[in-house]
Amino acid sequence: MIQDSDLNILSNYKTDRGPELVEIHCLKKSDVLLSYSGPIESDTIKIFGDKVKRLSEEYQQAGRKLFFTFIELAQNITFYSNEKSRIGRQNSGSGTLIVGENKDVFFFVTGNIVYNNFVSVLQRKINIINSLDRDELRRYKKEQRNLIPGNKGNAHIGLIMTALTTKNKLNAKITPVDNKRCFFSILVEINKF
């Protein structure tokens, strides 16, 4: 028989501020299909991308959109995250990927650490994207594609493509990490029907 004392053994991995493992796991129970935080490089994107395809295989069109969005936003972490991990001989960005679903939508959350000065650029870009309708977004994508090569890093074509693909707004969230950096995350929803 399990004793009451077994139920409350202090855990080394429990942090003062962070959630416990059970909280993270139990989100899985209803909505989250998979969540991953760590180094994100090409193999990670490929394997998790395949998994996303399989998990959404019952909804062909939504599944394709989810996969496309997954690749687009996961690649941003590899290239642009301020937090780097060394895998083999390469430096890869670290970040978080969460894929989930409920009755009507799949959702996908990506997040990574960025410098504060870059956040205002990103936030401004997202505000512009969210304010445009579909035709305006297409025109905006063309304009951004025509930017001179040196400015293309600021074009965020991936974000525009995500908004066009999902046909939904981008939900951004910013959490300070320290004086210079914050955690920037984007949540997008993909309608199943």
Next chain:
Amino acid sequence: MSIKVKETHDLMNVMAVEKVHVLYTGPFDSDILSVIAQSIENSLTENPIVNRKMFKIFVELCQNISYYSLEQEYLRSDKEQSHSMGTGIGTIAIQEFRDYFTFATGNVTNEKQIRNVIEKCKKINELNREELREFRRQQRKLDPSSRGGGNIGLIQVALTSENKIDYKIIPIGDDKLFYTVGVRINKKY
């Protein structure tokens, strides 16, 4: 936006300010585990001894989840194959502190399945290194079915980490329990 979606988004932002190297929840299938293993082996520290220890512990604890988790994932394509087995679902977290890393896994279980594992955890934590080695030898001689659920993997984890096993059982309703097991891995060897 559903409440769960918002909770997930909020929780993720909390985790971001912690020094969490790897955090994964989902099916523990071989493809995903190999990607995570690669990250652990190559990117955690400059110290190959620590990386090797982390890798060994990863293999032992993740195997337990893929075999024993009560939550299993069956994809449509799996269901079409009559003899297919599901994949165990669980959570793994690697976090860094000043002098050590912590490695923890968690999965859903029930009292019947976990009773012997808890007994084994208690026993492992009472033994010193030599006694642990002897205990492992005894367990290896036993028939797998008579080892009583607690497996050699946990003894191996304690020996590899050179620290006590930290375990916890949390009731989550419907007679189900969430079992977490974690260890510290010191940064200096």
